[in-house]
Amino acid sequence: MTALTKQLQSFVENTTESPFSIYNLPYGVFYDSNNTTPRIGTAIGDYVLDLALLEEKGILTIGHQRLFNHDTLNVFASQGKSVWSSVRRRIQSLLSIDNQELQADQALLSSVLIPQDKITMKLPFKIEGFSDFYASEQHASNVGKLFRGKENPLLPNWKHLPVAYNGRASTVYLSGKTITRPKGQLKPPDVDVPFFAPSKKLDFEIELGVFVGVGNPDGKRIRIEEAADHLFGLVLLNDWSARDIQAFEYQPLGPFLSKSFATSISAWVVPLEALQNVMVPLPKQSPACVEYLHQPSRFLPDIKLKVEIQPRNSTHKTMICETNAKELYWSLEQMIAHHTVNHCVMKPGDLLGTGTISGLNRENWGSLLEISSNGVNPITLHDGSNRVFLEDGDTVIITGYAETPDYKIGFGRVEGMVVSAVQD
Amino acid sequence: MTALTKQLQSFVENTTESPFSIYNLPYGVFYDSNNTTPRIGTAIGDYVLDLALLEEKGILTIGHQRLFNHDTLNVFASQGKSVWSSVRRRIQSLLSIDNQELQADQALLSSVLIPQDKITMKLPFKIEGFSDFYASEQHASNVGKLFRGKENPLLPNWKHLPVAYNGRASTVYLSGKTITRPKGQLKPPDVDVPFFAPSKKLDFEIELGVFVGVGNPDGKRIRIEEAADHLFGLVLLNDWSARDIQAFEYQPLGPFLSKSFATSISAWVVPLEALQNVMVPLPKQSPACVEYLHQPSRFLPDIKLKVEIQPRNSTHKTMICETNAKELYWSLEQMIAHHTVNHCVMKPGDLLGTGTISGLNRENWGSLLEISSNGVNPITLHDGSNRVFLEDGDTVIITGYAETPDYKIGFGRVEGMVVSAVQD
Numbered sequence: 001m002t003a004l005t006k007q008l009q010s011f012v013e014n015t016t017e018s019p020f021s022i023y024n025l026p027y028g029v030f031y032d033s034n035n036t037t038p039r040i041g042t043a044i045g046d047y048v049l050d051l052a053l054l055e056e057k058g059i060l061t062i063g064h065q066r067l068f069n070h071d072t073l074n075v076f077a078s079q080g081k082s083v084w085s086s087v088r089r090r091i092q093s094l095l096s097i098d099n100q101e102l103q104a105d106q107a108l109l110s111s112v113l114i115p116q117d118k119i120t121m122k123l124p125f126k127i128e129g130f131s132d133f134y135a136s137e138q139h140a141s142n143v144g145k146l147f148r149g150k151e152n153p154l155l156p157n158w159k160h161l162p163v164a165y166n167g168r169a170s171t172v173y174l175s176g177k178t179i180t181r182p183k184g185q186l187k188p189p190d191v192d193v194p195f196f197a198p199s200k201k202l203d204f205e206i207e208l209g210v211f212v213g214v215g216n217p218d219g220k221r222i223r224i225e226e227a228a229d230h231l232f233g234l235v236l237l238n239d240w241s242a243r244d245i246q247a248f249e250y251q252p253l254g255p256f257l258s259k260s261f262a263t264s265i266s267a268w269v270v271p272l273e274a275l276q277n278v279m280v281p282l283p284k285q286s287p288a289c290v291e292y293l294h295q296p297s298r299f300l301p302d303i304k305l306k307v308e309i310q311p312r313n314s315t316h317k318t319m320i321c322e323t324n325a326k327e328l329y330w331s332l333e334q335m336i337a338h339h340t341v342n343h344c345v346m347k348p349g350d351l352l353g354t355g356t357i358s359g360l361n362r363e364n365w366g367s368l369l370e371i372s373s374n375g376v377n378p379i380t381l382h383d384g385s386n387r388v389f390l391e392d393g394d395t396v397i398i399t400g401y402a403e404t405p406d407y408k409i410g411f412g413r414v415e416g417m418v419v420s421a422v423q424d
Numbered sequence: 425m426t427a428l429t430k431q432l433q434s435f436v437e438n439t440t441e442s443p444f445s446i447y448n449l450p451y452g453v454f455y456d457s458n459n460t461t462p463r464i465g466t467a468i469g470d471y472v473l474d475l476a477l478l479e480e481k482g483i484l485t486i487g488h489q490r491l492f493n494h495d496t497l498n499v500f501a502s503q504g505k506s507v508w509s510s511v512r513r514r515i516q517s518l519l520s521i522d523n524q525e526l527q528a529d530q531a532l533l534s535s536v537l538i539p540q541d542k543i544t545m546k547l548p549f550k551i552e553g554f555s556d557f558y559a560s561e562q563h564a565s566n567v568g569k570l571f572r573g574k575e576n577p578l579l580p581n582w583k584h585l586p587v588a589y590n591g592r593a594s595t596v597y598l599s600g601k602t603i604t605r606p607k608g609q610l611k612p613p614d615v616d617v618p619f620f621a622p623s624k625k626l627d628f629e630i631e632l633g634v635f636v637g638v639g640n641p642d643g644k645r646i647r648i649e650e651a652a653d654h655l656f657g658l659v660l661l662n663d664w665s666a667r668d669i670q671a672f673e674y675q676p677l678g679p680f681l682s683k684s685f686a687t688s689i690s691a692w693v694v695p696l697e698a699l700q701n702v703m704v705p706l707p708k709q710s711p712a713c714v715e716y717l718h719q720p721s722r723f724l725p726d727i728k729l730k731v732e733i734q735p736r737n738s739t740h741k742t743m744i745c746e747t748n749a750k751e752l753y754w755s756l757e758q759m760i761a762h763h764t765v766n767h768c769v770m771k772p773g774d775l776l777g778t779g780t781i782s783g784l785n786r787e788n789w790g791s792l793l794e795i796s797s798n799g800v801n802p803i804t805l806h807d808g809s810n811r812v813f814l815e816d817g818d819t820v821i822i823t824g825y826a827e828t829p830d831y832k833i834g835f836g837r838v839e840g841m842v843v844s845a846v847q848d
Contacts, residue, residue, distance in 0.1 A: 254678020
């Protein structure tokens, strides 16, 4: 262990090896049976630390405004980087083995430290804006090859700007939500007229979600130099997609019903500050991008990501994708600088998806569209069954973590089970 | 005059010829210098009737919940059709020449009836979702001809489903907002590499906006038979568009920064109920659409729409487009039934744009893209200047009204002046 981690050792048991180490401290909204009011906490080891109660007791006080007795993170996230840092340092101090404030007071401790298996999580933010990027070169190339052939897998704009579209904020759901197979108009190549039916090409997309903390007012853009100060934290994101609905509807205005039925995110929001020690430099972009997207050096967090499928009635999960956040071509700062360069207004709680994160080889591809070459090449699961797209009863589980030699920063998981289309 | 209008004559002066007749009664959010708290009112003649004050005084009471002392229409609109109708009937009664409740009490009257030139309007709804359709056949054909040639102006999906995309709710502004020319990446055909510059092809689009009153919960769609009960009212909408930014960015995921800098709407929301007598039947659709979009009979309101441009330093407006809401191919019910068929959640205050409404001939086309054939054929304004796209200092004014032989239902206006791009 380095001196650094010795300085930051928690008195809470089993935190050193935990994905929720004292170096992580992700924020989430939770309630429990003793107090059913949703409020903000942070994960530490196998526990959640009740920040609203600490605030009420005057132990965690930053300024005059109540930051944690809320059912969303929007108010806290809107405070900006210096408040985020102050709160983080204070929580690290309170949880430190060298600090007696909590650990010496057993009654207090048992009221503020609640086992995670006793709590229920809620959606962390009220999300009014959701935009989804398309920022992995491997993913865009894979899709381009499938639909436009091998010659020009990337469209002419792709390396000049981080392509994105507006998603639907009203159907961003917390992990655990069952996903009803959507119905829509399908027109396979062998029919002349579209018909209305449950999607036969239901898919996942493994992404990261980035929550905006501090927005920009009308008339102001967020410059790339200051972009990082606006980004609060990251979650895992599954951009559920119905490929056959998408294929028929998307020309010329982009995906609509093929995506707007559901997007799932993980419950714990990992602060960008927690990821500073796992940032890795990105390759120089070629061609060079225009000035408003230029960064002298660019970084992304090294976050290991994994997708597993567990069929109904099976106890086995089959890993079908391993990838990494650092595979993205565009940095998070470039995404928000681009998004606001026309003075588009961002608000606290707005969510940016990175787009599917695909690595080099088939086992690193982040969607079944890519893995199965749009339904042609099945994969085989542990139970012997094949998949080209998702079947009813399949649970898709995305997990992710970053690590240093000394500690882990876990993202928890985003999962959802597909259930059959309903008659309505 | 018919018996009907005799029954409904207001004691407020000059309302018979007014666009804000007793048959209109649009809702809006306003404040004035005597009471700077934003609240809900309805327009009648040259006045606004303060519904919050009437509610406070117990004169306009529907149920137990306060409906009008709010700074948005969201709560009122979420109540549903029977409340909307009850409120409308009660307001019509209070304003009627046969009812003494208001007109006999001069002190009351002068406090609840405020001249429109003394008030300031606000955005009528908190808008969390904005979706924009593409529902005019003439518009889609015009655009298709410009970009794909005359052979197949409509894409294969166009007559099977109302094509739409997710817009950006955070930049929907009230009429009057100045529109800063957006900057973005442009790549005209004669250059190899895109450059960052103010848009040279800034355009308007004349549309109607439809506000959702009653949404749908997760897991439920809005069936077409009940769709009308979910729609609260209509506004005029200008979907400002930067055609050159759009041309480079939009493949394959649709328009993004080319639209998200601003969308303007008119301040008064005309209830669907006010438009029942101006509904006109629509032609049978061919090909027939799938079951979830099928209506035994389809109607749209006959709303006359007009676009004028007034250059800076000119006192003249030049009319450049006359069109009509009834030109749309898809009905409003079809739009919301389609939007939710995959269980996409709609909320009170969600806004649906119809897409540009273009009529048959050039003088009926609803955007400069169409009118100028993408910059090729200029139009000449009153002051002798030519336009292919908007210039700095141009004010775009959209007005609209419906009428019967007996009364008018005016929408007021949505206007905005273009100002030059800023250095930031």
